[in-house]
Amino acid sequence: MRKKRSKQDKIYDTIIFIILTIIFAVVAYPLYFIVISSISNPEAVSSGRVFLFPVGLTFDGYMEVFKNQQVVSGFLNSLFYTFCGVMLNLALTLPTAYALSRNKFGGKKIVTIFYVITMFVSGGMIPTYLVVKNLHLLDSMFALILPGALGVYNMIVARTFFKMNISEELYDAAAIDGCAEAKFFFKIALPLSKAIIAIMVLYYGVGHWNSYFSALLYMKTETKFPLQLVLRSILVQNQSHLSQTITTAAQQEALEQRRQLMELMKYSLIIVSSLPVLIMYPLVQKHFVKGVMIGSIKG
Amino acid sequence: MSTRVFKQSGMSKKNRFLKRLKKDYPLWLFVLPGIIITFIFSYVPLYGVQIAFRNFNPKLGFFGSPWVGLEHFKRFFDSPYFFTTIKNTFVLSLYSLIAGFPIPILLALILNSFRHKKYRKVIQTVTYAPNFISTVVMCGMLLLFLSPSVGIINNVIEFFGGNNINFMAEKDYWRHIYVWSGVWQGMGWSSVIYFAALSSVSPELHEAAIVDGATKFQIVRYIDFPSIIPTATILLILSCGSILSVGFEKVFLLQNDLNLSVSQVISTYVYKVGLIDNNISYSSAIGLFNSAVNAILLIVVNRISKKLSGISLW
Numbered sequence: 062m063r064k065k066r067s068k069q070d071k072i073y074d075t076i077i078f079i080i081l082t083i084i085f086a087v088v089a090y091p092l093y094f095i096v097i098s099s100i101s102n103p104e105a106v107s108s109g110r111v112f113l114f115p116v117g118l119t120f121d122g123y124m125e126v127f128k129n130q131q132v133v134s135g136f137l138n139s140l141f142y143t144f145c146g147v148m149l150n151l152a153l154t155l156p157t158a159y160a161l162s163r164n165k166f167g168g169k170k171i172v173t174i175f176y177v178i179t180m181f182v183s184g185g186m187i188p189t190y191l192v193v194k195n196l197h198l199l200d201s202m203f204a205l206i207l208p209g210a211l212g213v214y215n216m217i218v219a220r221t222f223f224k225m226n227i228s229e230e231l232y233d234a235a236a237i238d239g240c241a242e243a244k245f246f247f248k249i250a251l252p253l254s255k256a257i258i259a260i261m262v263l264y265y266g267v268g269h270w271n272s273y274f275s276a277l278l279y280m281k282t283e284t285k286f287p288l289q290l291v292l293r294s295i296l297v298q299n300q301s302h303l304s305q306t307i308t309t310a311a312q313q314e315a316l317e318q319r320r321q322l323m324e325l326m327k328y329s330l331i332i333v334s335s336l337p338v339l340i341m342y343p344l345v346q347k348h349f350v351k352g353v354m355i356g357s358i359k360g
Numbered sequence: 361m362s363t364r365v366f367k368q369s370g371m372s373k374k375n376r377f378l379k380r381l382k383k384d385y386p387l388w389l390f391v392l393p394g395i396i397i398t399f400i401f402s403y404v405p406l407y408g409v410q411i412a413f414r415n416f417n418p419k420l421g422f423f424g425s426p427w428v429g430l431e432h433f434k435r436f437f438d439s440p441y442f443f444t445t446i447k448n449t450f451v452l453s454l455y456s457l458i459a460g461f462p463i464p465i466l467l468a469l470i471l472n473s474f475r476h477k478k479y480r481k482v483i484q485t486v487t488y489a490p491n492f493i494s495t496v497v498m499c500g501m502l503l504l505f506l507s508p509s510v511g512i513i514n515n516v517i518e519f520f521g522g523n524n525i526n527f528m529a530e531k532d533y534w535r536h537i538y539v540w541s542g543v544w545q546g547m548g549w550s551s552v553i554y555f556a557a558l559s560s561v562s563p564e565l566h567e568a569a570i571v572d573g574a575t576k577f578q579i580v581r582y583i584d585f586p587s588i589i590p591t592a593t594i595l596l597i598l599s600c601g602s603i604l605s606v607g608f609e610k611v612f613l614l615q616n617d618l619n620l621s622v623s624q625v626i627s628t629y630v631y632k633v634g635l636i637d638n639n640i641s642y643s644s645a646i647g648l649f650n651s652a653v654n655a656i657l658l659i660v661v662n663r664i665s666k667k668l669s670g671i672s673l674w
C-alpha cells in the first residue's frame with residue numbers, strides 16, 4: 062500500500078513538473094524574445110534568425126528611442142503625471158481609509174455606503190466626459206488625476222490594513238497622553254503603515270503609468286501626451302514618418318533599412334517604456350501579493 | 361469615553377447627533393476631500409445619465425435640453441448595429457470567461473501542491489509579470505509577433521513550410537487572439553487570490569490525509585479544491601455581472617476596419633457614436649442600456665447561486 066502511494070505521487074510530481082515548465086516557457090519566452098530582439102540586428106529579427114540568443118549585437122534601437130522627441134517628452138510627462146497622481150491618491154485614500162477604520166467614527170457606515178455604490182454603478186464614459194468638459198479640465202493634467210483620485214478598492218484594502226494593525230487601544234493610550242486625532246494619524250498611524258503605503262504607491266503608480274484611455278479622451282496637445290499615447294501611435298498605429306519619395310535603388314535600400322530600424326525600435330521601446338515598472342517589480346513583489354490578500358479578506 | 365456616552369443618553373436624538381458630529385469632526389475632515397472628489401466625478405455623472413432621455417444640445421446644457429423619453433433606446437434597438445454589437449460583446453466576454461476563469465484555479469492548485477519551493481517562486485514571479493505590462497504595450501507586442509512580414513509567428517510558420525497569415529486582417533482569428541493573449545497576461549495574477557484561499561487550509565488536514573494513505577492527487581481533489589470553491593463562486597458571480605462590459609481598451613487597440621465585424625462591442629460603439637460622431641445622447645442611452653443589463657445579470661446570477669450553493673454577494 063505504502064509503496065503504491067509513493068509511486069503514484071512520483072507520477073503526479075512528474076506531470077506537475079512538466080505542466081509547470083510548459084507554463085513557464087509560454088509566459089517567459091515572449092518577454093525574453095522582446096529583450097533579445099531589442100539588441101539584435103534588425104535584419105536578423107525580421108528574417109527570423111533570432112530565436113534563443115541575440116544576433117549581431119546592436120543598440121541602434123535604443124539610440125533611436127532616445128532620439129525620438131515624442132518618446133522622450135512622453136516619458137517625462139508620464140513620470141510627472143504618475144508622481145502627481147500618486148501623491149493625490151495617497152492624500153485622499155489614506156485619511157479616508159484611516160477614518161473608516163476607526164470604530165468610534167459615527168459616519169463610518171454612511172460613508173462606506175457612499176463609496177461602495179460607486180463600485181457598482183457609474184455614469185459611464187459620456188456623462189463623465191461632460192463633467193470633465195464642464196469643469197474646463199480638458200487638455201489639463203487634472204483631467205488625468207482628479208476623476209480617479211480615490212480608488213474605492215484600494216481604499217478598502219488600506220482600511221482593512223489599518224483595522225488589523227492600528228489597534229483602538231493604541232489610540233486610547235495616545236489620547237490619554239493628549240494626542241489629537243490628526244497628530245495620531247501622522248505621527249503614529251502612518252509610520253506604522255509603511256507596508257500599506259508601499260502597496261498603494263505601487264497599485265496607483267502602475268495604474269497611472271499604464272493608463273492611456275483618459276489621456277485619449279481628455280488630452281489634445283501633443284506635447285502634453287503621456288507615454289502610453291505616444292506608444293499607441295508608434296506601436297499600434299504604426300506612425301513612423303516614412304514619407305520619402307523613392308526613385309533610385311539606393312534610396313529604396315535606404316528606406317528599407319530605415320523601415321527595419323523602426324521595427325527594431327519598437328522592441329527597444331517596449332523595454333524602455335516598461336522600465337519603471339520593471340525596476341519596481343522585484344523590490345515590491347511580496348507587497349503586491351500581500352495587497353491582494355488583504356483585499357480578498359475584505360471587511 | 362464611556363462616561364461621555366452615559367451623560368449623553370438623556371439628550372434628544374438631534375442633540376445627540378450634533379454632539380456626535382462635534383466629537384467626530386476631525387475624522388469628518390479626514391474623509392471630506394475624498395467625498396467631494398467622488399461626488400463630483402462619480403455622482404454628478406450618475407445624475408448626468410439623464411441626458412440619455414434628452415436630446416443633448418450643448419447650448420442648452422446638461423439639464424436644459426429637451427426630454428425625448430425612450431427615443432434613443434428605440435433607435436438603438438432598431439439600428440442594424442444592435443444585434444452585431446450585442447452578439448460580439450456576449451461572445452467575447454463569454455469566451456474570455458470560459459477560457460480565463462478555470463486556468464488560474466488550476467494554476468494555483470498545481471503550483472500549491474508542488475513541493476519544490478524555489479521553482480515555485482520562480483514560476484510565480486514570472487507568471488505575475490505580464491499583469492504589469494500596459495494594454496498598449498501588450499497590443500504592440502501582439503502586432504509585432506503576428507506581423508505578416510517580420511513577426512516571429514509567421515517566421516515559425518514559414519520555417520515549417522506553411523503559408524504566411526495576416527492574423528489581424530482575418531476576422532476568424534481575432535477572438536482567439538484577444539482571449540488567449542488575455543489569458544496569458546492575466547492567469548498568474550488572477551491565481552493570487554486562490555493562493556490566499558489555499559493558504560488558509562489547515563496543514564493538519566493534509567497530514568491526516570497522508571496518514572490515511574491519500575495520494576497527492578486525492579489531496580488536491582478532495583481537500584484543496586473544495587476549499588477554494590467559495591472564493592471561486594464569488595468571483596464567478598462578479599464576472600457574470602460584468603458579462604456585457606468587455607474591456608474597452610484592448611478591444612479598441614486591436615480593432616481595425618478588417619475585423620470590425622467581430623470586434624465592434626458595446627463600449628467601443630459608445631465611444632465611436634458619442635465622441636467621434638458626437639451623438640452624445642444616443643451614445644449615453646447605449647451605455648445606460650449596457651449598465652442596466654449588467655445589473656440585471658448580476659442580480660439573477662447571484663440569486664441562482666444563492667439557491668444552488670448558498671453562496672452570494674449579499
